[in-house]
Amino acid sequence: MKKRLTLKLIAKELDVSISTVSKALRDSAEISEDTRQKIKAFAKLYNYKPNNIALSLKNRKTKTIGVIIPEIVHHYFTTVISGIEQVANEKGYHVIICTSNNSFDKEVINMEILANGSTDGFILSVAKETQQKGDYHHLTEVIEQGMPLVMFDRVIDEINCDKIIIDDTLGAKKAVKHLVDKGCRRIGLITTIDYVSVGKLRTQGYIDALNESNIAFDENLILKVEDFDHSESEIQSFLNNKHMDAVFAVNEHFAIYAIKAFQEQGLKVPEDVQVIGFTDGELSKRFIPSLTTINQHGEEMGAQAARLLIKKLENEDAEDEPFETIIIETGLVERNSTKG
Amino acid sequence: MKKRLTLKLIAKELDVSISTVSKALRDSAEISEDTRQKIKAFAKLYNYKPNNIALSLKNRKTKTIGVIIPEIVHHYFTTVISGIEQVANEKGYHVIICTSNNSFDKEVINMEILANGSTDGFILSVAKETQQKGDYHHLTEVIEQGMPLVMFDRVIDEINCDKIIIDDTLGAKKAVKHLVDKGCRRIGLITTIDYVSVGKLRTQGYIDALNESNIAFDENLILKVEDFDHSESEIQSFLNNKHMDAVFAVNEHFAIYAIKAFQEQGLKVPEDVQVIGFTDGELSKRFIPSLTTINQHGEEMGAQAARLLIKKLENEDAEDEPFETIIIETGLVERNSTKG
DNA sequence: GACCACTACGAAAACGTTTTCGTGTTGACA
């Protein structure tokens, strides 16, 4: 096992001081051309690489971004990470990813650990449990310590920081209006219970679209799924005998369960009933029929989040600049679960 | 912006030396009960947390595992990460994830950066490009530096390190035998070109199963997909007029394209033709018909990889212990693309 | 010869820890 080369070792080997070595490698004019060349040659030959940890300690910068997300086994979040990574790497940062598993405690612990020097700033999408609890002390703490924080997707209004969101309401409205345009009038909604902010917002978009289209709002056409694990059966029984001509679901799972349920009732999608989902994942693309859906542009969100964070990290003055909230536009992806 | 509390600040505030503070916080018997309590109370009050970077430098340990994978937007890899994270966190490690995007260069760069002190060891699945190139200098280098390396999934035989694999050959054999058991004789194979090791191994399993079942091997029933992006049309034309009674596909995408193609030919799955895939992703679960497939137990692989790595990291003697190769058993998940 | 300005380098502090070793102060004991 080869020992890693350090400045000290080079110095000893070449019989100069540590400072000389350091300066030579950084091309300081203080060092004569001769010694500089000698040192650089030696360093190159033995493949010297500065130790990141020592640099971090010295510079009080880790060049690392901490990302905390609710789950990793989740297509949308991975696209966001992908966007973060690309921008981060371009700018010489690397990325530590932690998952909260939607647990408040794990979110807090992860943030605390990363905040103890491992990370210069955070990109975060909060856990469901955190939203329910309404306890945000871990967020305010890192902000008070001067660590920049960018929230995305599931953001918290009360917290003062940069945010990247999609306009869930507008996206949902877009979806429902599309259904209206295709001639639908009895449009069902399959959503989540209200404390999940996106569920709430998308529900609002549904309502807005109906209002603007002068379609009466009918409580009976709305299902708020209680338990994700049993959503399939909940949806199946909800869809019975409602005589809808369309359904808008707030995620792709609900959408395909809806399609499945309709097909079991002998209805054809999109001929008899049309379906739109939210989130453009693997499932939406490959399912048969493939799903018309709202694309959240996760990669773009990640990229913007990283850009915003790095801007705050690198620009000293940026500290006093007001916080931004960037809204990423949603896109409507037309596929085969709606009429062409 | 509050300054972070350090030992030095506490020392100054309480008018003792830095060493006293350090010892008191670590409950050293050297320090009198009185001062100890005083210091601990102060530290707690102002929420002192030791700086991880300083600790890393001092201990020459980062308590961090570097994970390098080809892609992050990929269900299987995320399950592996999930397993790694769970075990790592349990044992007080955190995880840095980098993606190579299947690029050799990016893989090399990522490893070099992480090896410069950011990480104690690596868990790696190599990029496709690396497999093609056959250039493994970055791997041998980190190993020579004494950093433990655990490879998973796509491993490289020539490299001497711990490995976690599934028995691709056996898994594939299992799948094909299942088809044989269901009465199939003309079984097609949809695989990748040979330099992707898993494609090769799974192809071997297919051949083994046929041999053992005394079914003649027919070159015409094998498709090696050249271009993933056009796999759908490749598969569609391949499947034309081959009169198969079953297909084994080496991943879930190929499997559903096969189903799609059959359905377009007016064949019913599983009644007329049965299909088995590999990798149990979202798609396999939700597709209609849901896919019978081989489960790779990604989470388990990740967990084992993390355990193996941490064992090497924590056990000084383990350094000389021989390298292990752990084979994770594949499981057959029966769903609706084969006959019940 | 006195003064000055360069040049080329080294010493040391700093980042925040831990740990080894040294030392001043007690009190006990002969």
Next chain:
DNA sequence: TGTCAACACGAAAACGTTTTCGTAGTGGTC
């Protein structure tokens, strides 16, 4: 009174860098 151990603490080195400042040596100028 002198010796010694125990106690409680501090100084300093170390991890690997960067950077500020100090300085020995050289050569030129008057």
